[in-house]
Amino acid sequence: xxxxxxxxxxxxxxxxxxxxxxxxxxxxxxxxxxxxxxxxxxxxxxxxxxxxxxxxxxxxxxxxxxxxxxxxxxxxxxxxxxxxxxxxxxxxxxxxxxxxxxxxxxxxxxxxxxxxxxxxxxxxxxxxxxxxxxxxxxxxxxxxxxxxxxxxxxxxxxxxxxxxxxxxxxxxxxxxxxxxxxxxxxxxxxxxxxxxxxxxxxxxxxxxxxxxxxxxxxxxxxxxxxxxxxxxxxxxxxxxxxxxxxxxxxxxxxxxxxxxxxxxxxxxxxxxxxxxxxxxxxxxxxxxxxxxxxxxxxxxxxxxxxxxxxxxxxxxxxxxxxxxxxxxxxxxxxxxxxxxxxxxxxxxxxxxxxxxxxxxxxxxxxxxxxxxxxxxxxxxxxxxxxxxxxxxxxxxxxxxxxxxxxxxxxx
Amino acid sequence: xxxxxxxxxxxxxxxxxxxxxxxxxxxxxxxxxxxxxxxxxxxxxxxxxxxxxxxxxxxxxxxxxxxxxxxxxxxxxxxxxxxxxxxxxxxxxxxxxxxxxxxxxxxxxxxxxxxxxxxxxxxxxxxxxxxxxxxxxxxxxxxxxxxxxxxxxxxxxxxxxxxxxxxxxxxxxxxxxxxxxxxxxxxxxxxxxxxxxxxxxxxxxxxxxxxxxxxxxxxxxxxxxxxxxxxxxxxxxxxxxxxxxxxxxxxxxxxxxxxxxxxxxxxxxxxxxxxxxxxxxxxxxxxxxxxxxxxxxxxxxxxxxxxxxxxxxxxxxxxxxxxxxxxxxxxxxxxxxxxxxxxxxxxxxxxxxxxxxxxxx
Numbered sequence: 055x056x057x058x059x060x061x062x063x064x065x066x067x068x069x070x071x072x073x074x075x076x077x078x079x080x081x082x083x084x085x086x087x088x089x090x091x092x093x094x095x096x097x098x099x100x101x102x103x104x105x106x107x108x109x110x111x112x113x114x115x116x117x118x119x120x121x122x123x124x125x126x127x128x129x130x131x132x133x134x135x136x137x138x139x140x141x142x143x144x145x146x147x148x149x150x151x152x153x154x155x156x157x158x159x160x161x162x163x164x165x166x167x168x169x170x171x172x173x174x175x176x177x178x179x180x181x182x183x184x185x186x187x188x189x190x191x192x193x194x195x196x197x198x199x200x201x202x203x204x205x206x207x208x209x210x211x212x213x214x215x216x217x218x219x220x221x222x223x224x225x226x227x228x229x230x231x232x233x234x235x236x237x238x239x240x241x242x243x244x245x246x247x248x249x250x251x252x253x254x255x256x257x258x259x260x261x262x263x264x265x266x267x268x269x270x271x272x273x274x275x276x277x278x279x280x281x282x283x284x285x286x287x288x289x290x291x292x293x294x295x296x297x298x299x300x301x302x303x304x305x306x307x308x309x310x311x312x313x314x315x316x317x318x319x320x321x322x323x324x325x326x327x328x329x330x331x332x333x334x335x336x337x338x339x340x341x342x343x344x345x346x347x348x349x350x351x352x353x354x355x356x357x358x359x360x361x362x363x364x365x366x367x368x369x370x371x372x373x374x375x376x377x378x379x380x381x382x383x384x385x386x387x388x389x390x391x392x393x394x395x396x397x398x399x400x401x402x403x404x405x406x407x408x409x410x411x412x413x414x415x416x417x418x419x420x421x422x423x424x425x426x427x428x429x430x431x432x433x434x435x436x437x438x439x440x441x442x443x444x445x446x447x448x449x450x451x452x453x454x455x456x457x458x459x460x461x462x463x464x465x
Numbered sequence: 466x467x468x469x470x471x472x473x474x475x476x477x478x479x480x481x482x483x484x485x486x487x488x489x490x491x492x493x494x495x496x497x498x499x500x501x502x503x504x505x506x507x508x509x510x511x512x513x514x515x516x517x518x519x520x521x522x523x524x525x526x527x528x529x530x531x532x533x534x535x536x537x538x539x540x541x542x543x544x545x546x547x548x549x550x551x552x553x554x555x556x557x558x559x560x561x562x563x564x565x566x567x568x569x570x571x572x573x574x575x576x577x578x579x580x581x582x583x584x585x586x587x588x589x590x591x592x593x594x595x596x597x598x599x600x601x602x603x604x605x606x607x608x609x610x611x612x613x614x615x616x617x618x619x620x621x622x623x624x625x626x627x628x629x630x631x632x633x634x635x636x637x638x639x640x641x642x643x644x645x646x647x648x649x650x651x652x653x654x655x656x657x658x659x660x661x662x663x664x665x666x667x668x669x670x671x672x673x674x675x676x677x678x679x680x681x682x683x684x685x686x687x688x689x690x691x692x693x694x695x696x697x698x699x700x701x702x703x704x705x706x707x708x709x710x711x712x713x714x715x716x717x718x719x720x721x722x723x724x725x726x727x728x729x730x731x732x733x734x735x736x737x738x739x740x741x742x743x744x745x746x747x748x749x750x751x752x753x754x755x756x757x758x759x760x761x762x763x764x765x766x767x768x769x770x771x772x773x774x775x776x777x778x779x780x781x782x783x784x785x786x787x788x789x790x791x792x793x794x795x796x797x798x799x800x801x802x803x804x805x806x807x808x809x810x811x812x813x814x815x816x817x818x819x820x821x822x823x824x825x826x
Contacts, residue, residue, distance in 0.1 A: 375542035375553075377539075436725060446717050
């Protein structure tokens with residue numbers, strides 16, 4: 055009865071493959087049939103088991119259904135997976151009738167990836183198409199349940215790359231063992247937080263820096279370009295900086311790669327936990343890097359203090375009923391300049407940062423002046439009210455005296 | 466003749482003020498240990514007049530729409546000459562008025578001044594107290610700021626818990642399923658037209674009754690009067706009036722001090738799509754009721770706890786209206802300790818729940 059229901063649910067494309075496999079006790083054989091009857095992009099577009107596995111789906115017995123003479127291939131592995139998928143996905147004419155905008159160079163990209171190259175050398179453990187997309191129950195990449203949906207990519211990659219056993223034996227270019235901490239590092243990063251807590255699907259995950267089908271570590275010289283894809287202004291500033299020539303790994307030197315933490319002004323220091331410490335000495339006043347860091351940091355901290363003070367002053371007089379909308383706008387403008395100054399830090403030229411800070415300080419001075427005028431108005435109001443209160447209390451006393459006088463006269 | 470005497474003589478010639486003069490010279494106010502409570506009513510009336518005057522001034526600039534309400538109040542407090550002062554006084558006076566109205570209510574209740582023949586004075590007074598709460602509730606939303614918006618959502622939500630008619634009442638108050646510009650329009654109409662009209666009529670009736678029936682005396686004193694004891698009298702004019710004016714000035718001084726030291730804040734404009742700010746609660750005079758509803762279990766005897774609570778408050782309000790007819794002892798001029806205990810317990814309950822509600826998270 056169950057088989058009948060399954061067959062009916064699957065529609066006219068269902069065949070003896072599903073009927074037979076669904077009844078198997080061995081889950082390795084039964085699970086593909088079960089998954090294929092669930093949401094599957096291929097089945098929904100009219101493809102059946104035979105399109106990938108070959109054989110005769112109309113045959114009632116296993117021998118005939120699995121007949122190699124009928125091109126039965128069984129379970130494709132390794133390069134056969136890529137070849138099987140590429141038969142359709144690299145066929146521009148065929149793909150046009152299903153997904154006209156979809157690229158058809160995945161197999162070419164894959165061949166250029168670390169995965170593809172190692173597969174070509176006979177490594178059977180590397181990822182192929184099905185490792186990331188699944189073989190049965192395949193969903194569109196835009197489906198939130200797909201393993202390659204942005205929020206799931208890190209877990210999908212991590213299923214291999216965070217597994218020390220699976221990664222055992224793989225080495226980096228310098229001969230050191232391939233680390234397996236990328237997933238845990240990424241989960242601490244500002245990018246992961248933006249993706250999962252901020253619901254920002256454009257936040258980078260593994261494939262945004264490494265590529266997806268052509269996955270490989272970015273070349274050392276290409277890191278700034280990779281980060282600059284999103285952080286264009288920072289990359290532009292960094293390009294003009296003195297560090298451009300010194301930092302082999304570009305942005306990664308200061309910000310890290312997988313565990314990119316939320317940057318703070320405290321990073322800009324050659325003392326304590328400052329990011330400049332590995333190269334510059336906070337004690338050495340002849341160290342230009344130390345002097346530059348201290349100068350830029352001092353400028354930024356000074357502006358922050360002034361912004362906080364101006365904000366508190368505005369809040370105080372606003373609550374007392376003084377009009378401050380223009381000053382609030384100016385305060386936002388000064389805040390934007392602080393952000394701009396932080397961007398300028400990537401040029402590592404204190405005069406450029408100082409110029410932006412000076413501009414912002416000019417705006418804050420205007421706000422402070424307006425705030426002082428507001429405070430003066432507030433004092434004027436209070437004086438007026440105090441005098442009124444005094445006058446009222448005088449009348450109260452006079453009335454009390456009059457009442458007492460009348461009472462004495464009566465008695 | 467002084468100009469004042471000349472004016473009075475001129476009016477007397479035309480209107481014959483003999484009766485008024487007679488009323489002023491003959492009217493007396495009994496003097497006893499509890500006479501201090503007499504002044505609360507006058508102070509409440511004074512603050513009501515302050516509310517009317519400052520309210521009319523605010524009306525000149527206020528615009529009752531969701532798009533403009535906040536900005537118009539902002540304009541009043543920042544651009545209009547002395548607008549900040551008028552709004553400050555209006556806000557503080559509203560709160561003082563309700564506090565004094567409650568004090569007046571409890572003093573009258575505990576002195577049993579509602580007993581025959583002052584049942585109608587009590588009735589008009591209780592209705593005025595409810596109206597003042599209505600003024601507070603409707604006026605709180607008008608600045609259309611974050612706190613007032615969400616507090617009104619909570620407040621009108623409580624009306625939605627009334628059994629059977631809850632959904633209708635909620636939609637009637639809100640002008641829809643949610644607090645929107647339609648709610649603001651309704652509250653505005655209620656605050657500046659309907660409530661003032663009814664309140665003015667009730668205040669006039671209340672004052673007329675007080676003047677007609679004279680001041681009540683405490684029950685103990687009345688018993689002694691019946692036994693032949695005399696009660697000293699104070700002349701209404703100028704002795705009592707001067708004391709009343711003195712009390713008004715004290716209220717005015719209190720208002721000025723509050724406006725001076727604690728200017729009323731405007732807050733941020735209401736954003737219906739923003740998350741509810743933490744610690745949203747109604748104005749202090751609804752806190753006891755609000756917190757009681759929060760403390761009730763979800764179900765009481767098979768009914769929803771909130772519904773039972775709202776019904777209980779409705780029943781208590783109805784009982785208050787009929788207190789003069791329920792207190793049979795006072796009606797016959799005898800002591801009624803049960804009502805005294807009930808009044809004290811009610812006062813303790815309100816004060817305690819208000820304080821607890823204020824500090825509750």
